[in-house]
Amino acid sequence: MEGNTAWVLVSAALVLFMTPGLALFYGGMDRSRNVLNMLLMNFWCLLIIPVLWVAFGYSLAQAPFENSLIGGFDNAFLKDMTITGEDGGFGLLVVAFLGMFAVITPALISGAVADRMKFSAWAIFAPVWMLLVFVPVFKWVYGGWLYERGSLDFAGGTAIHVNAGIAALACVYVLGKRKGWPKEGQPPHNMPMVMLGTGILWLGWFGFNAGSALAANGTAIQAFMNTFLAAAAAGLAWAVVERIRDGHFTNLGAASGIVAGLVAITPGAGFVAGMSPIWIGLIAGVICCYAVGLKSKIGYDDALDVVGVHFVGGLVGSLLIGFFSDPDFFGTDVMAGIFYGGGAKLLVEQAIANGATIVYSFAVTFALMLILKATIGVRVDEEVEVGGLDQALHAETAYNN
Amino acid sequence: MTIGLVTAVVKPHVLGDVKQALKDMGVTGITVTEVKGFGRQGGHTETYRGAEYAIDFVPKVKIEVVVPLDQSTVVVDTIAGAARTGKIGDGKIWVTTVDRVVRVRTGEQGAEAV
Numbered sequence: 117m118e119g120n121t122a123w124v125l126v127s128a129a130l131v132l133f134m135t136p137g138l139a140l141f142y143g144g145m146d147r148s149r150n151v152l153n154m155l156l157m158n159f160w161c162l163l164i165i166p167v168l169w170v171a172f173g174y175s176l177a178q179a180p181f182e183n184s185l186i187g188g189f190d191n192a193f194l195k196d197m198t199i200t201g202e203d204g205g206f207g208l209l210v211v212a213f214l215g216m217f218a219v220i221t222p223a224l225i226s227g228a229v230a231d232r233m234k235f236s237a238w239a240i241f242a243p244v245w246m247l248l249v250f251v252p253v254f255k256w257v258y259g260g261w262l263y264e265r266g267s268l269d270f271a272g273g274t275a276i277h278v279n280a281g282i283a284a285l286a287c288v289y290v291l292g293k294r295k296g297w298p299k300e301g302q303p304p305h306n307m308p309m310v311m312l313g314t315g316i317l318w319l320g321w322f323g324f325n326a327g328s329a330l331a332a333n334g335t336a337i338q339a340f341m342n343t344f345l346a347a348a349a350a351g352l353a354w355a356v357v358e359r360i361r362d363g364h365f366t367n368l369g370a371a372s373g374i375v376a377g378l379v380a381i382t383p384g385a386g387f388v389a390g391m392s393p394i395w396i397g398l399i400a401g402v403i404c405c406y407a408v409g410l411k412s413k414i415g416y417d418d419a420l421d422v423v424g425v426h427f428v429g430g431l432v433g434s435l436l437i438g439f440f441s442d443p444d445f446f447g448t449d450v451m452a453g454i455f456y457g458g459g460a461k462l463l464v465e466q467a468i469a470n471g472a473t474i475v476y477s478f479a480v481t482f483a484l485m486l487i488l489k490a491t492i493g494v495r496v497d498e499e500v501e502v503g504g505l506d507q508a509l510h511a512e513t514a515y516n517n
Numbered sequence: 518m519t520i521g522l523v524t525a526v527v528k529p530h531v532l533g534d535v536k537q538a539l540k541d542m543g544v545t546g547i548t549v550t551e552v553k554g555f556g557r558q559g560g561h562t563e564t565y566r567g568a569e570y571a572i573d574f575v576p577k578v579k580i581e582v583v584v585p586l587d588q589s590t591v592v593v594d595t596i597a598g599a600a601r602t603g604k605i606g607d608g609k610i611w612v613t614t615v616d617r618v619v620r621v622r623t624g625e626q627g628a629e630a631v
Binding site for chain 2: 301302303304358361362363364366368372405408409412421513
């Protein structure tokens with residue numbers, strides 16, 4: 117038991133570190149005049165979500181476990197929570213570990229709304245979205261009706277990446293395009309920052325995926341291995357596609373591929389084994405590399421490709437469990453994938469789980485953004501957008517030289 | 518004595534060589550500014566996630582040297598020699614005359630102030 121406790125404690129800290137990592141990943145890709153706004157959108161989640169999580173979030177997302185749509189207030193404000201819980205293992209530790217996921221999920225959306233969203237609107241959007249969208253979907257996937265049907269999501273492909281990714285799409289439809297987009301693009305202002313953020317994300321993701329075994333056991337080892345291999349394979353795939361299609365190996369291609377691979381292996385991290393993570397990574401790397409081009413064809417201004425990487429990567433990874441799930445390897449009784457004699461039943465359940473998440477998340481996020489738009493407004497003035505959000509919204513400058 | 522201002526816009530990586538060459542010939546001070554611009558070299562394109570971005574302004578350094586006008590030819594030749602790579606985008610050097618020069622510390626004027 118002590119070993120499990122130690123591993124999940126470390127994992128929780130690793131997952132926390134992902135949000136600053138994500139901030140750097142997005143911040144480096146953003147324009148220099150808006151980088152601090154981007155960092156603070158992410159750090160804002162680290163300020164407000166933990167407080168809300170222990171107040172209502174955890175209880176609504178988990179307790180009582182039998183509820184299939186939404187939890188209740190049994191553990192609100194940590195009521196009746198003990199340090200080790202009834203089973204002598206996890207009590208507060210699960211609250212803390214899952215709280216880290218509650219922090220990073222709304223933070224993922226920030227990349228889509230970059231360069232033009234009012235910070236005051238984000239300050240309200242992120243926590244309200246966490247309670248209205250993240251919490252119910254999390255409940256459905258982990259203990260609720262989607263879980264009962266048999267769909268699989270090891271560490272949050274559906275509950276986190278598809279959920280946040282489709283919400284990002286809803287946000288940019290309400291928010292509108294940035295001035296000048298797509299004619300006048302702005303390349304990343306600091307690529308080394310993007311690469312550092314990528315490294316931090318990869319490190320943190322070992323806690324995200326292998327920690328989601330909630331034990332220091334064999335499943336955690338395989339999830340660790342999958343996290344290692346899928347990220348490498350997807351980074352390789354994206355980089356090679358760019359080399360063939362555009363003529364160069366690029367840092368941003370490598371970084372984007374790594375993140376796409378991490379996203380794609382998240383739902384299957386504890387259900388697939390052997391060479392499967394490499395296949396999942398390669399497939400996700402190629403698909404996401406092309407998916408990020410959709411925004412200019414269809415015309416939604418997803419500034420830093422949250423849809424192309426998180427939504428598409430999460431969806432691809434989640435559906436691929438329907439092919440690669442190998443319960444015999446893990447000695448569990450979950451459904452097997454098509455390649456392991458399970459037939460198409462699991463794939464159908466994966467499609468239902470993601471379909472339900474997509475519909476619910478898009479609809480509620482769209483409504484939330486419309487309400488914010490009608491009340492306090494969601495978009496900065498054109499003057500602020502042109503002059504830079506850092507000075508206008510935060511009275512700070514990133515680079516003084 | 519007439520004072521001249523030599524202004525050179527050159528590739529950033531030659532700055533060290535230009536500075537050393539000017540020092541070796543006895544120039545006592547230069548001013549360096551990081552600038553961006555385009556000339557015949559034009560800009561270039563960069564590709565991020567498959568999207569091409571035109572980078573119209575290329576980073577350069579601008580070097581300014583104030584010297585007696587009769588030394589300006591040597592200064593120009595020295596800078597040109599040190600900055601030349603032979604490839605497009607090596608830059609430009611031009612000379613203008615300066616109406617008045619003052620050394621702030623002492624109040625000296627003209628050639629004494631240079």
